[in-house]
Amino acid sequence: MNPYEANPDNIPPTDRYADVPLYGRYRPQPTDFVPDAKHINRTTPEALEYWSTVLAKCTESTRIYENQDGGRDVFALGGVIVKSSHLKELLQGRRAHRDYSYADANEVEAIALARTVLDGTTKVPRVYFAAKVNGRDVFVQERIPGVGLNVAWQYISQRQKTSFKQQAREILQRLRTITPTVETSRRSYVIPDPDPVEHRGIQELEREIIFAEDNKDSDLSLMHNDVSQSNCIVDNDRIVGLVDWEMAGFFGWKTAASVHTQIRTPKRENFAAINLPEEMLSDILFWNDLYDVE
Incomplete structure (x- = not known):
């Protein structure tokens, strides 16, 4: 196929x-x-x-x-x-x-x-x-021509999956070059939102991760903040499109990484009772370390 x-x-x-x-x-x-x-x-x-x-x-x-x-x-x-x-x-x-x-x-x-x-x-x-x-x-x-990475995932090799992860990281690094046009010390959606739980349907935990007072990370670069496989449009082994930008904001790498691992991706412990083969479980969790780069 x-x-x-x-x-x-x-x-x-x-x-x-x-x-x-x-x-x-x-x-x-x-x-x-x-x-x-x-x-x-x-x-x-x-x-x-x-x-x-x-x-x-x-x-x-x-x-x-x-x-x-x-x-x-x-x-x-x-x-x-x-x-x-x-x-x-x-x-x-x-x-x-x-x-x-x-x-x-x-x-x-x-x-x-x-x-x-x-x-x-x-x-x-x-x-x-x-x-x-x-x-x-x-x-x-x-509607961007191509196939959602989550749809193509069932047919691609480990080498292709690794390549797509690296491409996604490169896209995130390019977005990281964009910073707020006005000087600020606070994380914010591109359009400030007084109540993202109500307006975006996010969990309280996500709001806490992004806006917690004890989050002192000074990186306020632009992050898509929802780079799931379903939001990556692929074709001929390339990510050709990125969609669903409603969660994007000036949050920085570490904050977006925390949202990604705690909110956007599955947890190993969630599958403990199913006793899946390690190879299958590793594939399910493969996207979790998207932000783990040097």
Whole structure:
């Protein structure tokens, strides 16, 4: 199986994601939906009506993630990814009333910063729309061609996995060259957020790691802060894109590393009762040491 196969018709039934063929795989086609340029990042009445028609195209058949907590679902619609809760008539659950505007604004600004150091090497998505439609936050961004690293993982060799980890580290090092434009001694999201637990749905532990008063690390470089395998888009043994920038901020290497190991990645002890073979367990934990560099 070609790990970078993106044609749903060629995905075998044994594939881990065979039941969601649009998830984590994309090859542009001439008939793909692309947004009307005159409505991109516009909120005029005409533009909002247009984006409402776009949401109407986002149905269960194009949904690649359903948020069971009342938050936004994710849809793959041709050349775009759409985040919206429009299929939920009533918003119920612990994320039902989450204000996404902080995270969306943060993603827009973080992408713009990242593009200054990654452009030409690793693609970041263009944002087409980030505003409310019918009273609910909607986010529309470019769908980067390729395959999610988590999707390709089942088919690639140990050598390829090691190479992808090194590439991710190099991307993080390039992002690290970006620092706040104003002098500050405090860690912050790119767009400051007064309550990230409420607005981003992060754990209290994550907020404590990032903003604890006893965290004296002076490194305030830009960190993506969620470099999971699913957010790395790969093709032909290269990381060609990095997505989902809503958690990005001026946190520095050590703080991002702590979030990565304590929040983003699985723990060995979580598998103690399963008695997995060491080779399988090592593969599950392989991404945990992403920030462990000299």
